[in-house]
Amino acid sequence: MKKYMILLIPAFLQLIFMGCADMGLYQRLVIKKTVTPQKSVRTTWLGTAGMFITDGKTGILIDPYLSRFSMSKIVFGWPLEPNYALIRKWAEKLGRENITAVIVSHSHFDHVADAPYFAIEADAPLIGTESTINVGRGAGMAESKLIAVKPDRTMRFGDFTVKFIESAHGPALLGRVPYPGTIDQPLTPPAAAGDYRLGGVFALLISHPSGAILHHGSAGFKPEMYDGIAVDAIFLGIGGRGDTDQYLENVVLKTRARLVVPVHFDNFFKPLEGGMSFLPMVKFAEFYRKADKHRSVFTLRTMPFCEEVAILPMDTAIEPLGAIR
Numbered sequence: 233m234k235k236y237m238i239l240l241i242p243a244f245l246q247l248i249f250m251g252c253a254d255m256g257l258y259q260r261l262v263i264k265k266t267v268t269p270q271k272s273v274r275t276t277w278l279g280t281a282g283m284f285i286t287d288g289k290t291g292i293l294i295d296p297y298l299s300r301f302s303m304s305k306i307v308f309g310w311p312l313e314p315n316y317a318l319i320r321k322w323a324e325k326l327g328r329e330n331i332t333a334v335i336v337s338h339s340h341f342d343h344v345a346d347a348p349y350f351a352i353e354a355d356a357p358l359i360g361t362e363s364t365i366n367v368g369r370g371a372g373m374a375e376s377k378l379i380a381v382k383p384d385r386t387m388r389f390g391d392f393t394v395k396f397i398e399s400a401h402g403p404a405l406l407g408r409v410p411y412p413g414t415i416d417q418p419l420t421p422p423a424a425a426g427d428y429r430l431g432g433v434f435a436l437l438i439s440h441p442s443g444a445i446l447h448h449g450s451a452g453f454k455p456e457m458y459d460g461i462a463v464d465a466i467f468l469g470i471g472g473r474g475d476t477d478q479y480l481e482n483v484v485l486k487t488r489a490r491l492v493v494p495v496h497f498d499n500f501f502k503p504l505e506g507g508m509s510f511l512p513m514v515k516f517a518e519f520y521r522k523a524d525k526h527r528s529v530f531t532l533r534t535m536p537f538c539e540e541v542a543i544l545p546m547d548t549a550i551e552p553l554g555a556i557r
Contacts, residue, residue, distance in 0.1 A: 468492055
């Protein structure tokens, strides 16, 4: 056994070195906080695919997941209880009166487990697939606050419009999609990770007078899903992706995005207060190298962890790429 442990030491050291290099790269690409125009669109990355997008009057909260259950709880199927105190704290921090809608892109635990409780705190509707709605029912939400949507539906919130585009989950678990299926009955916590079935998957096209944002939170895609769609910025889930070149070609290049912001690469099995760290095997540097081949087409940047920055209009919110090279 001792002999095998000695042989593993170089691999452990390599992982540590790669992690340090990835963190340096992430920090170098972070969008800086600046004084922003009054009419700008601001975003806060909450880890995983969680985003709060606001223009100061209307706020859209997408896939909020702050409870961040440990790996052991997930692997062993232990019951998961959302961290209600932390949800309440962040609802207050974001401004519960500014949370107009809570939208869930699919119903895995790391997208939906906290969502209904944010909706309750903000007295906002919970919007998603029928599986998401059953999580809302399990949380005790009123039916009047639950909105099930189908692909291609468009909804308006203040100056924002949101179009729900049918998408696909990435091959996150040994080449397979974890926890397939639907949630067909109200799901009340504590519940195991495996009870949070995928349901359908949405990408969200969010349009505003300042520009267009695409939330593509899961690292899969459907052929031709973005035909005829162009955006200014894309929040791109990169954890559990397949071939990076194909992913970039079918999602980023197809939408002609000018700004690409990777998300869902952080280690969401660690508490939020521990700060940003990488999900194991996310291959952030590999993603950067392949994305950087297209630097003449789009700018690649990262979001600060749990801090608000301006994202639109891009010409005033994002400093030129050359400024960080």
